[in-house]
Amino acid sequence: MKKILNAYKDFWLRGLDFVDYSTRFEFWVPTIINMMISFIIIFGFGIHSIHINLLSFDGILMYITLFIIAIPTLALQVRRLHDINRKGTLVTLSVFIAILYSILNGFSFIFLLLNIIQIIVSIWLFVYMFFKSKPHVKPENRTHI
Numbered sequence: 001m002k003k004i005l006n007a008y009k010d011f012w013l014r015g016l017d018f019v020d021y022s023t024r025f026e027f028w029v030p031t032i033i034n035m036m037i038s039f040i041i042i043f044g045f046g047i048h049s050i051h052i053n054l055l056s057f058d059g060i061l062m063y064i065t066l067f068i069i070a071i072p073t074l075a076l077q078v079r080r081l082h083d084i085n086r087k088g089t090l091v092t093l094s095v096f097i098a099i100l101y102s103i104l105n106g107f108s109f110i111f112l113l114l115n116i117i118q119i120i121v122s123i124w125l126f127v128y129m130f131f132k133s134k135p136h137v138k139p140e141n142r143t144h145i
Helices: 002-013 024-044 057-083 089-103 108-128
Strands: none
Touching: 002 024, 002 057, 024 057, 057 089, 057 108, 089 108
16 A cells, blocks of 8 residues: 555656656556546536536636646656657657647547547557566667657
């Protein structure tokens, strides 16, 4: 139990660390805990719709939670990729696509294409998160993808 608490504490303490490494355990513990927290917020407050009024208490709570967890989660994903000797390129690509996706919402073909690319990148990242740690190399020698 102490190891789990230390991994979650480490997630927050290293929330802006995009350079170091994180093991599979250090990745999955905070990921699962944050998913449970999100489910509690979503279902505990009766948020059952995608269309949430941002000015309501539920909407504000959800977006604050999302914002607070987002940056440390991105840092954790990048550190996890570093642990398997990959650069954080896929995480950057995923964020870039998500931003484009929200800006271009409504343009059917581009919207569909971005959706497909996002799904592929997400699956790719998900699979990488299961890889075993590898001997670490200098950042400039890491594989891009």
